[in-house]
Amino acid sequence: MKFTWFNLMPWPYLPDDFREKHRSVWVDIDSRLFDAEKSHEVYNTYMDLLEYAGTLGFDGIGVNEHHQNGYGIMPSPNIIAAGLARRTKDVALIVLGNSIALYNPPVRVAEEFAMLDCISGGRLVAGFPVGTSMDTNYCYGQIPALTREKYQEAHDLIIKAWREPDPFAWNGRYNKLRHVNIWPRPVQKPNPPIHIPGGGSVETYDFCIDNTYSYSYLSFSGYIRGKALMQGYWDRVAARNAPDTSPYRAGFAQTICVADTDAEAERLYSEHVSYFYNRCLHVYAGFADAPGYRTIKTIQTGALSQYAPPIDGYANLTWKDLTDGGHIIAGSPETVRQRMEELIKGLRVGNIFCLMHVGNMPKEKAMYSTQLFAEKVMPKLRHLYPEFADDGRFWCKPMKAQVKPGSLPRAEDAARLARAPSGAQTSKSMA
Amino acid sequence: MELKTIQTARVPVRYFEGGSGKPLVFLHGAGGILPSDQFLDKLAKKYHVYAPLVPGYGDSQEYPALRDMLDFTLHTLDVVEALGLKDPILTGHSMGGMIAAEMAAVAHNDFTRLGLIGSAGLWLDDHPIADLFAMLPYEMPPYLFHDVEMGTKLLTSGLALDDPEWLKVFLVINARQMGTAGKLLFPVPDRGLADRLYRIKAKTLVVWGASDKLIPPVYGETFKKAIKGAQLTVIPKAGHMITLEQPDELVSALGYLG
Numbered sequence: 001m002k003f004t005w006f007n008l009m010p011w012p013y014l015p016d017d018f019r020e021k022h023r024s025v026w027v028d029i030d031s032r033l034f035d036a037e038k039s040h041e042v043y044n045t046y047m048d049l050l051e052y053a054g055t056l057g058f059d060g061i062g063v064n065e066h067h068q069n070g071y072g073i074m075p076s077p078n079i080i081a082a083g084l085a086r087r088t089k090d091v092a093l094i095v096l097g098n099s100i101a102l103y104n105p106p107v108r109v110a111e112e113f114a115m116l117d118c119i120s121g122g123r124l125v126a127g128f129p130v131g132t133s134m135d136t137n138y139c140y141g142q143i144p145a146l147t148r149e150k151y152q153e154a155h156d157l158i159i160k161a162w163r164e165p166d167p168f169a170w171n172g173r174y175n176k177l178r179h180v181n182i183w184p185r186p187v188q189k190p191n192p193p194i195h196i197p198g199g200g201s202v203e204t205y206d207f208c209i210d211n212t213y214s215y216s217y218l219s220f221s222g223y224i225r226g227k228a229l230m231q232g233y234w235d236r237v238a239a240r241n242a243p244d245t246s247p248y249r250a251g252f253a254q255t256i257c258v259a260d261t262d263a264e265a266e267r268l269y270s271e272h273v274s275y276f277y278n279r280c281l282h283v284y285a286g287f288a289d290a291p292g293y294r295t296i297k298t299i300q301t302g303a304l305s306q307y308a309p310p311i312d313g314y315a316n317l318t319w320k321d322l323t324d325g326g327h328i329i330a331g332s333p334e335t336v337r338q339r340m341e342e343l344i345k346g347l348r349v350g351n352i353f354c355l356m357h358v359g360n361m362p363k364e365k366a367m368y369s370t371q372l373f374a375e376k377v378m379p380k381l382r383h384l385y386p387e388f389a390d391d392g393r394f395w396c397k398p399m400k401a402q403v404k405p406g407s408l409p410r411a412e413d414a415a416r417l418a419r420a421p422s423g424a425q426t427s428k429s430m431a
Numbered sequence: 432m433e434l435k436t437i438q439t440a441r442v443p444v445r446y447f448e449g450g451s452g453k454p455l456v457f458l459h460g461a462g463g464i465l466p467s468d469q470f471l472d473k474l475a476k477k478y479h480v481y482a483p484l485v486p487g488y489g490d491s492q493e494y495p496a497l498r499d500m501l502d503f504t505l506h507t508l509d510v511v512e513a514l515g516l517k518d519p520i521l522t523g524h525s526m527g528g529m530i531a532a533e534m535a536a537v538a539h540n541d542f543t544r545l546g547l548i549g550s551a552g553l554w555l556d557d558h559p560i561a562d563l564f565a566m567l568p569y570e571m572p573p574y575l576f577h578d579v580e581m582g583t584k585l586l587t588s589g590l591a592l593d594d595p596e597w598l599k600v601f602l603v604i605n606a607r608q609m610g611t612a613g614k615l616l617f618p619v620p621d622r623g624l625a626d627r628l629y630r631i632k633a634k635t636l637v638v639w640g641a642s643d644k645l646i647p648p649v650y651g652e653t654f655k656k657a658i659k660g661a662q663l664t665v666i667p668k669a670g671h672m673i674t675l676e677q678p679d680e681l682v683s684a685l686g687y688l689g
Contacts, residue, residue, distance in 0.1 A: 295606075
């Protein structure tokens, strides 16, 4: 099993009356609710927490991309990942991912991901989402009915840019480039492993299966509601005669809160969970799904946007509703272990994206919950799917010898070393 | 009106045909042609009407190769040619007006009479057009109708947004129609038409609803100024959906074109 500690980076200062006074947390969210000076601490705390998770035995730490969004203040996950690459070691960096239809030209993504892979010594897992309709269409103005075609071309171009050793010309519909020759190139050959976040599009299932990419469902409604969608994916895996049913072909995001006891979990975390489900997910329905963004085939399968609010709204969901309904997995280590095992087996997923900083949770609570999960839950789940334990296709392959950032010689030695005859000492200091 | 199919060199196209008189082509707006629309019938009392559906509208076949403004313009010129029409009176409403204006600008020797009804295609920073693509059905009537109550009834009768099966059908139609319209209108309904309007040689009538809240009447004045010799007729008690609200007034206004 692969566990990734994931932070959406919610803005923690949405007012109590946010739902009543504002129509949406996304796209046209009131910019006056953002406080740049407060964000200085917020960003640094969130990055500290990701780094902290990296020291506790999580396999990966994860970031993603959203725009004009009060629950995800990370329009550029690559900036965060670059910071994390320097201050962590061994742990995988999951960038889930870059909405590749939005970059002009998309070789920018090939370059930045290559940089991250080089800086981190081959620790990058690259995510290529189509992007939500809010991000892609309403914020970034892509024409809904053409978004997938543009995405596909961006994907093909990035992969070729990573793999093709010689300069080539690209005469695409959306990109015309005469000299594609990215520099740097990724450490991982022929390219970093690729995860595709999806929301039930049949086309995305097939795309993952055919290219041996991992399909990730980044849902906030939890594993019980995620069951039908993931089953749709596995049915498709079977229908397309994939060579295996490795659980690492799939990933799932789950909100998880651990405390000493079930009662303590409710006491410590319920206000932050409520903040997330009631304020952070307060998305204006008119932004949920631009017409043309989903294909007809996908609509006909009945997959609706998860941002289309439930008929009775999230506001009415109590802690008990949220835990019983599996939106969140919360409680004592044993409760969480049981639920996680249900999730992992029920959905057949090898990659778990653990949403452990929830809403406006303060850092101490996030650390406590994370610590308990790492020490008391994760070790008991690691043994699942032993027959696929060696399946490395969907995970990064770090360099064996990684440099330690900040390993310049002492300033007072610089002059002496600089004058030393070239040789072992010089090349070592260059490293 | 009769619903028929004509084959262009590239795609079968569904179109309504009816009436007798001078040939007149009508290009519909982003909402398509509603079953309750009497405008075409009234038009057919005076003209031989041809109203082709944009591929993807109604029961017509989608045509993914239509991506940008030039594709839609050339496609619609192909349709006119396939129908065997030479210099018909060319009219269009909203998105259809945008396409008609492009046709008359691109093929400026082929059209001598042009009717633009609440036409899309221009953008004025001081008068931003509301984002129809980010509206729920029940939010649209105030933008589309002078008589909001009547418009609401028209747009929301039979809506059952909480019935998953109904919703699925609705979303498929919406994805086909508004998804296609988005290629010309999303996120800002401007594909450079303003730079090409000078080419139009046709005698042009611009018709606007006085209460148009979607594309306000100032756009009608802008079209009038940009097209040489154009005449502007503003129809009272009509919103953006003049075709539904004041069909008689509209047909009579179009009489200016012959």
